[in-house]
Amino acid sequence: MFFEGSEKKAEVIINNNNFCLLNDVNDSFWQELVACCNAQIISRISNENCKAFLLSESSLFVWTDRFLILTCGVTTLVNSIEYFLKNIDNSHINQVIYQRKNEYFSHAQLSCFSDDTKILAQHMNGKAYRFGEMDSHHNYIFHQENSFIAAPEDKTYGLLAYQISEQASRSLTTPGLSAQCIRDFFNIDLLLPGFLIDDFVFEPYGYSLNAIKNDKYLTIHVTPQAMSSYVSFESNIDLVELAAQILAVLQPASFDLLSFNELDFVDKVQANISSDYISKALVKQTLTNGYFVCFANFIKPQLHFSKPAQLDLTGEDHAL
Amino acid sequence: MFFEGSEKKAEVIINNNNFCLLNDVNDSFWQELVACCNAQIISRISNENCKAFLLSESSLFVWTDRFLILTCGVTTLVNSIEYFLKNIDNSHINQVIYQRKNEYFSHAQLSCFSDDTKILAQHMNGKAYRFGEMDSHHNYIFHQENSFIAAPEDKTYGLLAYQISEQASRSLTTPGLSAQCIRDFFNIDLLLPGFLIDDFVFEPYGYSLNAIKNDKYLTIHVTPQAMSSYVSFESNIDLVELAAQILAVLQPASFDLLSFNELDFVDKVQANISSDYISKALVKQTLTNGYFVCFANFIKPQLHFSKPAQLDLTGEDHAL
Numbered sequence: 026m027f028f029e030g031s032e033k034k035a036e037v038i039i040n041n042n043n044f045c046l047l048n049d050v051n052d053s054f055w056q057e058l059v060a061c062c063n064a065q066i067i068s069r070i071s072n073e074n075c076k077a078f079l080l081s082e083s084s085l086f087v088w089t090d091r092f093l094i095l096t097c098g099v100t101t102l103v104n105s106i107e108y109f110l111k112n113i114d115n116s117h118i119n120q121v122i123y124q125r126k127n128e129y130f131s132h133a134q135l136s137c138f139s140d141d142t143k144i145l146a147q148h149m150n151g152k153a154y155r156f157g158e159m160d161s162h163h164n165y166i167f168h169q170e171n172s173f174i175a176a177p178e179d180k181t182y183g184l185l186a187y188q189i190s191e192q193a194s195r196s197l198t199t200p201g202l203s204a205q206c207i208r209d210f211f212n213i214d215l216l217l218p219g220f221l222i223d224d225f226v227f228e229p230y231g232y233s234l235n236a237i238k239n240d241k242y243l244t245i246h247v248t249p250q251a252m253s254s255y256v257s258f259e260s261n262i263d264l265v266e267l268a269a270q271i272l273a274v275l276q277p278a279s280f281d282l283l284s285f286n287e288l289d290f291v292d293k294v295q296a297n298i299s300s301d302y303i304s305k306a307l308v309k310q311t312l313t314n315g316y317f318v319c320f321a322n323f324i325k326p327q328l329h330f331s332k333p334a335q336l337d338l339t340g341e342d343h344a345l
Numbered sequence: 346m347f348f349e350g351s352e353k354k355a356e357v358i359i360n361n362n363n364f365c366l367l368n369d370v371n372d373s374f375w376q377e378l379v380a381c382c383n384a385q386i387i388s389r390i391s392n393e394n395c396k397a398f399l400l401s402e403s404s405l406f407v408w409t410d411r412f413l414i415l416t417c418g419v420t421t422l423v424n425s426i427e428y429f430l431k432n433i434d435n436s437h438i439n440q441v442i443y444q445r446k447n448e449y450f451s452h453a454q455l456s457c458f459s460d461d462t463k464i465l466a467q468h469m470n471g472k473a474y475r476f477g478e479m480d481s482h483h484n485y486i487f488h489q490e491n492s493f494i495a496a497p498e499d500k501t502y503g504l505l506a507y508q509i510s511e512q513a514s515r516s517l518t519t520p521g522l523s524a525q526c527i528r529d530f531f532n533i534d535l536l537l538p539g540f541l542i543d544d545f546v547f548e549p550y551g552y553s554l555n556a557i558k559n560d561k562y563l564t565i566h567v568t569p570q571a572m573s574s575y576v577s578f579e580s581n582i583d584l585v586e587l588a589a590q591i592l593a594v595l596q597p598a599s600f601d602l603l604s605f606n607e608l609d610f611v612d613k614v615q616a617n618i619s620s621d622y623i624s625k626a627l628v629k630q631t632l633t634n635g636y637f638v639c640f641a642n643f644i645k646p647q648l649h650f651s652k653p654a655q656l657d658l659t660g661e662d663h664a665l
Contacts, residue, residue: 129479132451139656146658154653159449159573160482160507160599161644165656187480253479279480303623307650320653324481324644330627333474333640336459336485338466 030248030255031128032083032095033102037109038120041090061108062100070223077235079225084235084244099134103141110148120314123167129253138165156308156320162281164320174315180286182264184271186256188278197249198230207232211274252334265293279324290319301325350568350575351448352403352415353422358440361410381428382420390543397555399545404555404564419454423461430468440634443487449573458485476628476640482601484640494635502584503603506576510596517569518550527552531594537563572654585613599644610639621645
């Protein structure tokens with residue numbers, strides 16, 4: 026069974042003078058917003074800074090001045106953003122950022138990035154970029170263009186691991202696996218000391234985790250199936266520094282790093298990424314909204330021949 | 346302007362006891378067959394062994410015992426193969442091989458590989474494979490399963506170059522470029538001494554070349570646009586041995602080699618591919634139809650940061 030793990034991602038930042046997303050917007054609004062992209066809220070944790078919702082397809086985090094939503098599968102995240110734009114007074118909105126990465130099964134998606142940005146462009150001025158080459162891993166980023174400038178300390182990180190090792194894939198597809206087993210597999214206690222955690226094991230495979238501590242968050246989404254395995258980490262804690270630990274567990278054939286406002290990206294990569302990995306793509310740009318964005322794709326050179334994947338002619342194993 | 350250069354490819358082999366594709370099938374049949382996938386014949390060359398048609402989307406070669414067709418863009422090649430199966434007595438058919446590589450814009454295609462193989466499987470028993478990982482360059486291969494076994498000397502080669510150098514892309518998108526200029530660019534006289542050549546320069550960009558000599562063929566298809574550049578070489582002459590010459594001209598960021606029945610693939614790669622390129626994928630298998638298939642993807646490591654591609658929000662430059 027194949028599943029499109031690759032997430033669409035959006036962050037909306039508001040000017041919280043007279044309006045606070047955490048207190049002035051109730052959960053039924055978020056439920057409605059999530060439903061617009063064909064996802065559902067599974068569970069919720071919160072602290073004084075943040076509410077974190079686990080979704081049937083990924084995650085939603087809400088702070089006083091912003092929300093972040095990631096959705097995978099064939100969800101239509103742009104519809105959720107449009108719902109927000111239509112229901113919240115636009116004078117509150119400082120910034121909309123919408124991202125989409127290349128999918129495993131892009132032919133099965135209900136829209137492509139350019140379809141999505143056409144919708145967003147009806148509501149705001151914006152710019153769009155592709156970080157990475159078309160024939161390889163790439164991230165599309167759309168952002169609103171206005172007077173908003175991101176604070177330098179507003180840093181976020183993504184680590185996206187592809188084609189995890191056979192052993193990791195086998196461990197994560199073990200029937201009857203408990204959430205605790207998966208936490209242990211990722212050494213969550215070591216990775217996230219003192220975080221409040223909410224996680225869910227999907228049937229037959231798949232795992233999602235939300236973790237929060239003060240205003241810090243980390244979310245992990247696991248699509249462990251051998252032929253299209255994908256594990257994503259998104260956080261405002263420094264994932265480049267944690268990369269070695271994560272890569273040791275997953276041993277992916279390829280992974281991407283995407284950072285916003287990490288000025289020491291190059292030095293940190295040098296210090297934390299093993300020379301077993303070769304950089305296939307390195308792209309950076311300071312966007313006009315102030316974010317300094319770095320994208321890197323790393324691959325492990327292949328030294329030995331493997332066998333091809335044999336496909337079921339019913340098409341079950343190579344279409345979504 | 347974007348164009349999907351990636352080809353779908355099919356080869357059909359017949360038992361030419363009482364039936365010869367070269368003499369017993371007329372050009373109007375091929376015209377009809379080509380029309381089934383929404384392509385057209387532009388021109389034709391021939392010698393005593395082979396007819397070579399240049400198509401509006403790629404090429405068709407016909408020999409006494411087989412034909413080979415490659416079509417790019419959003420053509421539906423499987424429909425042409427179905428036309429052949431419905432109009433030629435199936436007792437003549439020894440083998441059908443149908444291939445498709447990952448596209449730049451797979452969401453814009455009218456079908457995916459599994460859709461195509463479902464159609465083929467209605468007419469024959471077959472097997473299907475994916476050579477290469479889902480998140481990276483890969484080739485899908487379907488072949489008929491019957492008693493046919495390929496002759497060891499039946500060798501073919503593909504060299505597929507992606508993201509050619511800026512200089513190569515600029516040269517090949519020069520307005521008013523003549524076919525002779527492009528032949529000179531590729532050093533065709535050196536590459537193909539004594540071959541009969543038919544070529545065509547498309548508006549505003551693009552170039553196709555068919556070359557034949559006795560039963561040998563080579564076809565080149567060029568999609569030179571910087572953001573999605575792609576140049577393919579398909580031949581029954583040894584492209585691994587010619588690779589260094591081709592790569593020196595195009596300097597692609599990445600390229601694939603695909604060979605049928607090249608037993609010395611590994612040694613030839615070692616001898617002919619510069620160590621500037623790293624192997625990202627190496628896959629081999631002897632298919633039950635006797636073909637020994639090797640697939641390799643090579644990349645040039647990226648050592649310096651580049652800028653992202655800025656996209657037009659009308660979507661013109663990132664959708665087909």
